[in-house]
Amino acid sequence: MDFSGLSALVGEENISLNVPMASLTTFKIGGPADATVRPQDVEQLKEVTEWCREKGLPWILLGKGSNILVSDEGFRGVVICPEGDFLSIHTEGYQIHVGCGVTLARAAKEALDHGLTGLEFAAGIPGSLGGAVYMNAGAYGGEMSQVLGSICYLDGSGIRHIGPEEARFTYRGSRFMQEKSLVLGAVICLKPGDAGQIQERMRDLAGRRREKQPLEYPSAGSMFKRPEGYFAGKLIQDAGLAGFSVGGARVSEKHCGFVINTGSATARDVRALVQAVHNKVWESFGVRIWPEVRYLGHKGWEPMLASEGEVCATLS
Numbered sequence: 001m002d003f004s005g006l007s008a009l010v011g012e013e014n015i016s017l018n019v020p021m022a023s024l025t026t027f028k029i030g031g032p033a034d035a036t037v038r039p040q041d042v043e044q045l046k047e048v049t050e051w052c053r054e055k056g057l058p059w060i061l062l063g064k065g066s067n068i069l070v071s072d073e074g075f076r077g078v079v080i081c082p083e084g085d086f087l088s089i090h091t092e093g094y095q096i097h098v099g100c101g102v103t104l105a106r107a108a109k110e111a112l113d114h115g116l117t118g119l120e121f122a123a124g125i126p127g128s129l130g131g132a133v134y135m136n137a138g139a140y141g142g143e144m145s146q147v148l149g150s151i152c153y154l155d156g157s158g159i160r161h162i163g164p165e166e167a168r169f170t171y172r173g174s175r176f177m178q179e180k181s182l183v184l185g186a187v188i189c190l191k192p193g194d195a196g197q198i199q200e201r202m203r204d205l206a207g208r209r210r211e212k213q214p215l216e217y218p219s220a221g222s223m224f225k226r227p228e229g230y231f232a233g234k235l236i237q238d239a240g241l242a243g244f245s246v247g248g249a250r251v252s253e254k255h256c257g258f259v260i261n262t263g264s265a266t267a268r269d270v271r272a273l274v275q276a277v278h279n280k281v282w283e284s285f286g287v288r289i290w291p292e293v294r295y296l297g298h299k300g301w302e303p304m305l306a307s308e309g310e311v312c313a314t315l316s
């Protein structure tokens with residue numbers, strides 16, 4: 001494939017070819033993407049998606065790659081990594097204006113620096129603002145839907161601004177996921193607080209993560225969504241699957257909801273493990289657990305879990 005048309009849009013320095021997706025994901029798994037492209041502003045982003053559409057090439061907007069499993073064959077398409085304007089962040093009063101490429105850790109630090117409370121829950125989630133809004137990320141009783149004042153996004157008809165009540169947030173879902181639209185940025189609305197207490201809360205939550213989660217191994221966090229009325233990790237543990245492995249993929253003994261890459265895991269290993277865990281939990285307790293982690297580039301892989309996890313990349 002000739003990507004010179006893309007270079008003309010974003011500059012040669014903002015394109016890389018055959019990039020191993022393992023290097024762009026926290027799972028450290030995944031074959032090469034044909035191209036990664038780094039648009040610097042919304043005009044470039046639009047032009048890149050239009051170029052892909054004209055060429056009939058699949059594409060995906062990637063955040064920090066902390067909730068994604070890329071196939072061993074990689075992705076035959078374009079991975080868009082927003083930079084430039086998308087990394088902007090500034091505070092006005094109690095509101096933080098955040099571009100989609102900013103990490104949640106950076107946004108939480110901004111809140112701390114301005115003595116604003118409400119975002120402490122997000123400090124340890126290793127994603128971008130865009131990915132977190134798209135997934136409605138949450139932890140320790142907080143979630144993105146609770147702290148957003150407005151969201152700016154791009155769909156087939158252009159740039160739109162909406163309030164959180166129009167974002168159709170659900171548990172780990174949003175209209176952006178349903179409609180496959182792109183989150184460009186958001187305004188986070190917080191309350192004034194005591195900087196010492198905010199910092200203490202962040203430290204406490206970071207300590208709890210270190211104690212309970214296998215942060216020493218590559219993973220994509222909780223592999224499964226919480227089934228209503230249950231905890232996926234507890235079901236997996238009670239099914240006797242702590243430490244269960246397929247190749248280099250293993251159910252963490254520290255937190256059974258995490259699937260870890262012990263060093264040489266392939267996407268094939270993870271998929272087989274997810275399927276086996278799903279089946280065993282269903283047989284043991286009659287509860288279905290579905291992946292929270294998004295799948296990319298797994299075309300031709302048809303088992304039942306694909307439809308729940310497959311990432312699609314079209315602006316319709």
Ligand SMILES: Cc1cc2nc3c(=O)[nH]c(=O)nc-3n(C[C@H](O)[C@H](O)[C@H](O)COP(=O)(O)OP(=O)(O)OC[C@H]3O[C@@H](n4cnc5c(N)ncnc54)[C@H](O)[C@@H]3O)c2cc1C
Binds near residue numbers: 062067129130132
């Ligand atoms: C150690 C660890 C701990 C974790 N703990 C938590 C936790 O406590 N709570 C929690 O909710 N999650 C947790 N996660 C999962 C993950 O961090 C979140 O789901 C996060 O919101 C994903 O953001 P990301 O930028 O990494 O998205 P990516 O993994 O890059 O992408 C995930 C999906 O979001 C889409 N996307 C990304 N950016 C945009 C955008 N701007 N517009 C539209 N779509 C976009 C992608 O196309 C993809 O479909 C954890 C992960 C790890 C590795």
